[in-house]
Amino acid sequence: MLNQIKLIISIAFKGLIYVLAKAAPKNKSIWVFGAWFGDKYSDNPKVFFEYVNQHCPHIVPIWISSNNLLIDKLRKRGFRAYNIHSLYGVYYQMRSAFAFVCQAHDVDLFAPALSRRTKIVNLWHGLPLKKIIYDEFGHLETKKNLKGRVIDRLSPYVHMRNDYLIATNERTQKTLAGAFRLPIERVLITGFPRNDVFVDSSLTPAIQSDGPYKVIYMPTMRKQNNGSNALFEDFGFDIEKIAEALNCHDIELVLRLHPVNSPPEKLQEKIDTLNNIRFDTSDDIYDTIASYDCLITDYSSIYFDFLLSNKPILFAPFDLANYKLKERELYYKYEDVTLTPYSFNWDELINNVVELKNTANDAYIDRKYLELQTMFHGTHNSESFSKQLIKAVERL
Structure with a gap:
């Protein structure tokens, strides 16, 4: 019974955040970043975050994390960083025009704070040799019972959502579009930021x-x-x-x-x-x-x-x-x-x-x-x- 009460409270709280996020005006200058279940500072989001900090003064980049030690380290380096569930963390996620992740928005960031008007750009974490996402697990989709369907209906923010992906060329664009079931025009051919280390001597x-x-x-x-x-x-x-x-x-x-x-x-x-x-x-x-x-x-x-x-x-x-x-x-x-x-x-x-x-x-x-x-x-x-x-x- 206690677990059911906690579940109801959690759904109600997150639902309120989601409603507020839908109503919140978006600021095109606010971009939020997260990586690896909100715990690590690494991969494509990290490199892109640092690039934006250095080269884009018109953007307000915010790192979002559940790791308070990491947040302290980033702040000491002069970066803006907030806990994923803190007042400022939720505020900036609600107001953001873009959110950058490398896994999924519901694990790297706080999904209820990201309305449909915040564009999710999944920078992913590598070109696939092995089959991924729907190409690998699509056949495992199962029907949920009544309780599961009700929870899903009350929690629309947990559904996998990628408004955009990135790829390295037309070949990988096609592969990733198929794996994520995205229209091919939503897979941007830009290359991966983490690979800057191979082409930028600095x-x-x-x-x-x-x-x-x-x-x-x-x-x-x-x-x-x-x-x-x-x-x-x-x-x-x-x-x-x-x-x-x-x-x-x-x-x-x-x-x-x-x-x-x-x-x-x-x-x-x-x-x-x-x-x-x-x-x-x-x-x-x-x-x-x-x-x-x-x-x-x-x-x-x-x-x-x-x-x-x-x-x-x-x-x-x-x-x-x-x-x-x-x-x-x-x-x-x-x-x-x-x-x-x-x-x-x-x-x-x-x-x-x-x-x-x-x-x-x-x-x-x-x-x-x-x-x-x-x-x-x-x-x-x-x-x-x-x-x-x-x-x-x-x-x-």
Whole structure:
């Protein structure tokens, strides 16, 4: 009974906020931003938020978050930031003309405060290799019982809503429009702001010319956490042997698992004792991604972004057959949109890394690499992706 009372109060309160948001006049200069369930400061919204702060004095950019420590950090940097449920946070969301997210408006921001007159621009979090949203889960839509239908009717703000998306070219525009069931003209071809780090030298981290050869391993998300463990345990991750090989060739290996997966505890403890293998758990890999000499992945869409770096990419689809069978379907035939040689275990991978380190980059940036660049990014002009996005939004 108590839970039902709480539910009724919550629906009534959010309904009131939604009514007020519908009535609130919108200010075209107020733009609100949020990312990753309101908890993190990262990804496309972060880069675009900072660009707007720096280059658009006519816009009032507001970062919205449920993380009070993050809010304090942003305020110390001179940014406007408010708690998602605070008076100011709700006020600015109600008044905003645009809201920028990378997941969905009902998880990155406070959905009841965003009326239909606030345009939701989903900056998303990467070009998809694996099928996403309706292409992957559309068949799982189920009919709700009477209680669920009543709650939905009283909570119109929770329905998935994306007024606009962004893409990198016409090919990816078509893919994303289909996945989100949006008219293709609502998918803006601007490129992803987070990829500015690959095309704007002022954003690229300083690289030590006399430092080790740095490679980063970024496998895709596994539905079950033991899937990430298997990538190490089932494919010959001999930590002592690998550390010795890396040390002999002055190579540093950084491991970054998908945020929903965690490394095996025993492996973490062993790696903590090494100086040439480590885990990266930073909030935003795009703060440092451009400093790496090589990317290693399996099915993660980050490689689409890394193509802009003109640096080598090694593919390690250890479990390719099993992944195709048990995980998500892909938009493309894997072999058509990836680069060889493949590595199917850690011995092969480390051998390929060593060979790569001792070979000029030009040997790996071959015709297929350049074809994939064009296939997924088109021809890049001199403008940053953030600037292209500003222009596109201001035309809406």
